[in-house]
């Protein structure tokens with residue numbers, strides 16, 4: 100077993116060797132700008148357009164419905180800001196955003212900015228104890244003032260999966276654009292935009308063995324949207340800036356591999372993940388699973404431990420060679436409980452002691468067994484140190 104164990108695949112994945120190989124020629128040999136007329140440009144353009152077809156095919160979209168961005172966060176920003184501002188222009192009186200408090204900050208903080216500086220209202224939908232939105236609640240909130248609904252496919256902190264199908268259908272029936280952040284879900288869950296009437300879907304490459312710094316937004320043909328980065332006419336005029344060709348190629352290669360290997364990846368991580376959940380709940384008193392017990396991402400285990408300092412726990416685990424997270428990568432180091440854990444109704448004495456373990460293609464049974472062997476002592480020690488404060 101290697102000295103260090105990476106249990107944080109939801110924060111980011113390593114780039115698959117085959118992805119690196121596909122990217123390399125586009126740094127020097129085929130370095131052209133896709134907007135250039137000459138042969139160098141044509142080669143680069145061909146690479147970007149081929150990548151677009153591959154990403155589109157994965158979710159059964161049309162190639163022109165894929166807008167390449169720099170990351171999942173940018174895709175979320177483009178969806179929220181781009182659609183709400185366009186809707187205000189085209190459909191007078193649409194001034195409410197419906198979303199939930201368990202969204203990634205790239206959604207919730209963008210919605211907050213639209214409220215504070217652009218005059219939109221926000222209807223925050225409640226979630227149940229598993230962090231899931233009830234479609235009936237959404238249904239009761241839909242009316243002609245709604246500019247956009249944005250609800251995530253799967254939650255990054257607690258792994259729960261939303262019923263995107265029903266919620267997209269509800270929005271479609273009411274002619275309200277529906278956006279879903281599928282950055283965490285895309286590596287494991289199916290999405291067919293011909294069957295699920297979503298209008299916008301955010302994707303990111305670095306959660307599925309592609310490079311950091313590239314993402315995509317699916318924008319259904321006919322959706323009114325303004326660019327958030329203006330300038331050149333790249334990406335159908337929706338995202339100015341010279342294409343990041345090697346990264347776009349890498350993203351497409353990662354998607355190509357995912358298409359073939361997704362089922363095998365699920366079959367690899369799910370039993371190991373189940374073993375972790377059973378082991379932790381059995382061995383550690385004062386522990387709880389967070390998120391849905393069954394309807395959750397297959398590589399994702401998340402817990403809270405009563406009277407445990409979560410940040411200290413991460414450091415103690417790191418010292419023992421385990422790279423884990425308290426929830427989302429962005430929250431690490433913040434001593435306050437996350438909004439997600441507060442929103443699902445956990446009291447502070449629980450929510451401060453959170454731990455997220457997310458597995459991947461290289462995770463082994465030995466790593467999991469070793470982790471389960473050391474965790475109880477670490478929790479005991481953490482509790483005694485925390486109690487002395």
Ligand SMILES: Cc1ncc(COP(=O)(O)O)c(C=O)c1O
Nearest residue numbers: 170171172203255280282283303
């Ligand atoms: C659900 C979700 N949305 C959006 C993002 C942001 O993606 P990126 O890191 O590519 O900006 C993340 C990253 O953790 C995420 O988990």
